Amino acid sequence: MIVSNLSHSSCARSTSVLCSSTGDGFLEATSNRTLSPTGHLVVAVCLGVIGTFGFLNNLLVLVLFCRYKLLRSPINLLLINISISDLLVCVLGTPFSFAASTQGRWLIGEHGCVWYGFANTLFGIVSLISLAVLSYERYSTMLGPTEADSTNYRKVALGVAVSWVYSLVWTVPPLFGWSQYGPEGPGTTCSVNWTAKTTNNISYIICLFVFCLLVPFMVIVFCYGKLLYAIKQVSGVNRALGRKREQRVLVMVIIMVVCYLFCWLPYGIMALLATFGPPGLVTPEASITPSVLAKTSTVINPVIYIFMNKQFYRCFRALLKGGAPERGSSIKSTSRVNKQSMRVLRRTNDNNVTIVVASTDPATTTPLPNRLGGPPSSDTGKPAKVALVAHYTE
Structure with a gap:
């Protein structure tokens, strides 16, 4: 318990996190978590930069989506869902932790801490699940039997709904007793209580780590790995074009995976160490760093998934110039194969590329490589x- 001689009058004169709430449990949870004034200042600067750029980047994505009709495709709806969840973090979460860091203490009390922890966990998991749904959508479109319908929003809307419902399933339980939300790090942010050693809390932490961090990561790696493998197979016909596309997708996949791990893996490791390690193993400095890194995803996601998308980039340039978006280049690779003797196996159209993987009719007896201009x-x-x-378009 907290020291008995901590009086309300001394709290009135103190700037410690001890005085941020009148609830004994809240005070006890923050009593041993402090940072130096310089440490709080560094965290405040980082959060200010992250909040500002995260807000501007995601707001710009929404402006582009609303202004240019060509961006209103089903798969872009998933990108907008990611931007909305990240924008909500920048609006409803980061300003409060920024203000708390500038003062060195939590400012909106115990109930505000619970609300902050719930909201930021909710929006963070929505973003993670949306990234997994996006990768699955691209994967399933690639391997689908027919061309994706650019006017059918039903499947993607279901994916958006799943991301929010799934997130609620894992963020509501702490409000009703399965674990709890409370102060995190030096007491200037709030999240799930990582430090309680009860079976109730540990079981929730394990489930949260597996189903909200590990599972989305595995889905992303599997789906983009399959997509990359399919593109590698296609590269056999037009080697120069295929190699270019293959290298580009490989770089994109590596960037996505590395940034995902950069933003979320330290947070997951910190949570597990705080849950299963001895008390005091995770210092305030060590605990606040992963929290700040997780918030950088609100800045990184728009850059990777939106502005590295050439369709969005052309619209962004058009917005700056005040004109219409430029049309992308078009490269066609055709063959002399009779179209009636082909069967389309996979077709995908994901903004930047259209790929058809086909096979000849089994009844065809003409040597196919000859018909493509290759060796007999x-x-x-x-x-x-x-x-x-x-x-192939760009």
């Missing part, structure tokens, strides 16, 4: 298969 095949009479890059 010794497998005349056998069903030949070929991957075609039918259309």
Whole structure:
């Protein structure tokens, strides 16, 4: 328990986090968490920069989406969902932790701490699940039997709804007794209570780590890995074009995975150390750093998923110039294969690329490589298969 001689009068004169609430439990939770004034200042500066750029980046995404109709495709709706959740963090979360860091103490009391912890956890998980849904949507579109319908928002709207419902499923329980929300780090932010050693709390932490951090990461790696493998297969027809596309997707996948780990893995490790390690293992300095890194996702996500998308980038340039978006280049790779003898296996159109993977009709006996202008095949009479890059746009 807190020291008995801590009086209300001394609290009135103090700037310690001890005086941020009148609730004994809240005071006890923050009593041993302090940072130096310089430490609080550094955290405040970082949060100020993150909050400002996160707000501007995500607001710009919404402005572009509202202004240019060509961006209103189903898959872009998932990108907008990510931007909305990140924007809500910048509006409803970061300003309070920024203000608390400037004063060295939590400013809106125990109930405000619970609300802050719930809201930021909710929006953070929505963003993570949306990234996983986005990767699955791209993967399923690539391997789908038909061309994606650019006017069908039903599937993507379901994905958006799932991201919010799934997040609520994991963020509401602490409000009703399965774990709890409370002060985090030096007491200037709030989140799930990582330090309680009860079975109730530990079980929730494990579930949260597995289902809200590890599972989305595995989905992202699997789906983008499959997508990259499919593009690598396609590169056999037009090697220069295929290699360019393959390298670009590989770089994108690496960036996505590295940034995901950069933003969220330290937070997950810190939570597990605080949960299973001895008391005091995670210092205030060590605990606040992963929290700040997690908030940088609100800045990084728009850059990776939006502004590295050439369609959004052209609209951004058009917004600056006050004109219409430039049309992307178009490169077609065709063959002399009779279209009636082909069966489309996979077709995808994801803003930047349209890929058709087809096979010849089994009844066709003409050596397929000859018909593509390549060396003759010794497998005349056998069903030949070929991957075609039918259309590539930027």
